[in-house]
Amino acid sequence: MSPAMTPARSRYDAVMIGGGHNGLVAAAMLGKAGKSVLLLEGSDAIGGMAASREFHPGFRTAIPHLLYQLHPAVSRALRLHRHGLRLAAADLPTIAFRQEGGTLALGDSRGAGDAGADLLAFRQRLARFARALAPALARTPPRLRTRDLESLATLGRLALGVRWLGREEMRELLRVIGMNVADLVEENFADPTIKAAIALDAVIGNAMGPRSPNTVYTLLYRLAGKTGHRAGAIALPKGSMAAVAEAMAAAARAAGVEILTGTSAARILVKDGRSAGVVLPDGGEIASDLVLSSADPRRTFLEILGPAALDTNFVRRARSWRDRGTTGKLHLALNGLPAALAGAPARYLLPGTLATLERAFDSLKYGDLPERPPIEIAIPSLADPSAAPAGKHLLSAIVQYVPYRLAEGDWSNRRTGFVETLLGTLEAHIPGLRAQILAQEFLTPADIERMTGASGGHWHHGEIALDQVWMLRPQPGMARYATPVPGLYLCGAGAHPGGGITGLAGYNAARQAIADGRTKERSRP
Ligand SMILES: Cc1cc2nc3c(=O)[nH]c(=O)nc-3n(C[C@H](O)[C@H](O)[C@H](O)COP(=O)(O)OP(=O)(O)OC[C@H]3O[C@@H](n4cnc5c(N)ncnc54)[C@H](O)[C@@H]3O)c2cc1C
Incomplete structure (x- = not known):
């Protein structure tokens, strides 16, 4: 230092x-x-x-x-x-790797790719709900028993945002906001990959499974921002x-x-x-x-x-205060990109299914490592040359359900085995990835705590x-x-x-x- x-x-x-x-x-x-x-x-x-x-x-x-x-x-x-x-x-599409093999294009903030009109309508509805909450997130929370003008204004904005949705949508927001995300996606979709991809967005960063309470709220919170003028858009900053x-x-x-x-x-x-x-x-x-x-x-x-x-x-x-982190980070320096990742820049998900997500969450609860870790991947170097040397690529992956503390053993003797699980999982969906790896690092929540000072390494x-x-x-x-x-x-x-x-x-x-x-x-x- x-x-x-x-x-x-x-x-x-x-x-x-x-x-x-x-x-x-x-x-x-x-x-x-x-x-x-x-x-x-x-x-x-x-x-x-x-x-x-x-x-x-x-x-x-x-x-x-x-x-x-x-x-x-x-x-x-x-x-x-x-x-x-x-x-x-400015608006990366999401591509999900299906558990059984193959991919499903889930589109960007304006379209739903191969997943179709139901997903687009669902997203647009969630975006409207998130928009109703967004102004109140940008204010101090109101006092509950108060007449101070600031608190009343915040409550008023929240009420107005919800009221603007119209009666039917308002009822629907009130119905779903306390729900778990698994029930919500079960109601709306049959495709297991779509269900798991939406659920992964709701739980990432928290010690929650798809069936945990308030996971619709966490999903709406995630959607309440606006990057480059588009709600729900996923962006890669230059640099x-x-x-x-x-x-x-x-x-x-x-x-x-x-x-x-x-x-x-x-x-x-x-x-x-x-x-x-x-x-x-x-x-x-x-x-x-x-x-x-x-x-x-x-x-x-x-x-x-x-x-x-x-x-x-x-x-x-x-x-x-509950602040034990649940997410790890895998970085791979790649000599080149395997065919499965070589298209236009995208966000890739390995969401598994609702059942594998919930089981991975169970492992976390008991301080164990998931057999099928859910993963979100970005390749920043595809859009931003400053991320890697010319011709090379950076793979950045968030791994959900990584315990802060292990029930058995510790990271000094479990790290290599878990990285092997991660690389094996990735290679199964992205053939040829391992052969391109020049260097790798895996950061556990405890590593993130050490590096950043954030207690528990919590998101x-x-x-x-x-x-x-x-x-x-x-x-x-x-x-x-x-x-x-x-x-x-x-x-x-x-x-x-x-x-x-x-x-x-x-x-x-x-x-x-x-x-x-x-x-x-x-x-x-
Ligand atoms: C694995 C992982 C992946 C994530 N991925 C994403 C993502 O893709 N997109 C996204 O939007 N969010 C993501 N997040 C969440 C996001 O990174 C954090 O929520 C956000 O960075 C927190 O910002 P902050 O300024 O509140 O705190 P921090 O970034 O934690 O900053 C706190 C600062 O305080 C400093 N500090 C602490 N103590 C002292 C002291 N005594 N004196 C002086 N300085 C001190 C620390 O050094 C640190 O710089 C991720 C988080 C994790 C863990």
Whole structure:
């Protein structure tokens, strides 16, 4: 790690802990509001999980690989296009490998490929439902018992979005939103590959099987973003997902934010019961009345702040927050592409069937490795030459249902066997793949935790489950981003509305902190 840099000043209006994409968005919003902001990123690169890495000479990747959730409110506010964000592919089609062999083209955001009109109609309906929820995701969750105008406005927008659907669609949304995704797809489709592909999109990143409650909600959450003006479109940014973070960092710098990498916040300073700044690893103090943390809730509350500043109930809940990651990442440096992958850029899925998905989830529950791992594949180098040396290709694969901790053995003696399972599964659908491999790496959730600092290596910094979303994220009573320590806010994926490259937690938290500051100003005698 490079030596820590020194901040230019000893006091700022706001200090941001963490330079993942949410920290960058929040810092930019605060800077645009005229605040002096210092952003401290513990690692050597900005971007957090979306930071760029060279895993083999010339092969660059990040942990997230596809852009589909970026919220238009964030792109607009930060003018990400003006700060260099470009898409290498704007609307990738999805192709599913069938369990029994062969493929099924599932189309892109505008068509359903070979899967037909039923899938298109189903997608369009889900897109309408997601659109009804989307405006409320870009706001602080409302207080339940309140008359404050902001909360009423959020509830009003949500109600209006749902009402706009019309009576029949509104009833249908209310019927399906609490359902599990398996029941929903069973109602609508006969084809086992279509059912499993939709279910995989609903469960990916969470410790949930297709029959787990609230998996229709997780699917709608995934669909609520809009990339390149198209809802439901799956994009590949030029320069990998790191380019999204770089555009956000450029917006932050343009707004006057000072960004220091290789510099951790060792501790949050609390004076007279309020956050008063941060302590650097060398013991130096940076004073600020406003501190925001985009680190995950467990790290923020139990390590950087520390339990002494919190009441016992809060600490108990923070300890039982569910944030054990469920997804691994496989990267392959390829000499060339086998025929099955050599067409136009696409997202490929190996979803199996609803039954194999549910069984793989069972393995996860018992700390075991799935026999048939569900996989999502992207080949960024097909659309973006910067991902791999000329003529070579990068295969980036997300593997769902990889336990954080194994019930038997550990990753040091199970890794090789599991990578063998993965390569065997891939080779069965993509003949000739193994012969093209120049280098490979497999990252478990524990590796992702070590590399990124996100507790459990969890996709969302904590499950998107009914008891951990909206007004309950990350704890009842603190969904308004403010923590029990006045002046300290949470603004990463562990805050509302959750993870994925959306930028929303950072956007909402900064706006809330600015609004709270104004209220405080007004109420001063
Ligand atoms: C395997 C996997 C695949 C994924 N694929 C996708 C995908 O394809 N598309 C998608 O949209 N999403 C994907 N995601 C989810 C997405 O990557 C995350 O939800 C998102 O990056 C979280 O961003 P964040 O800014 O909230 O937090 P993070 O990216 O975790 O950033 C937090 C930052 O805080 C820093 N930090 C922590 N403690 C300190 C400290 N004390 N001092 C200073 N800095 C500190 C960390 O170093 C880090 O940079 C994936 C996640 C995983 C695990």
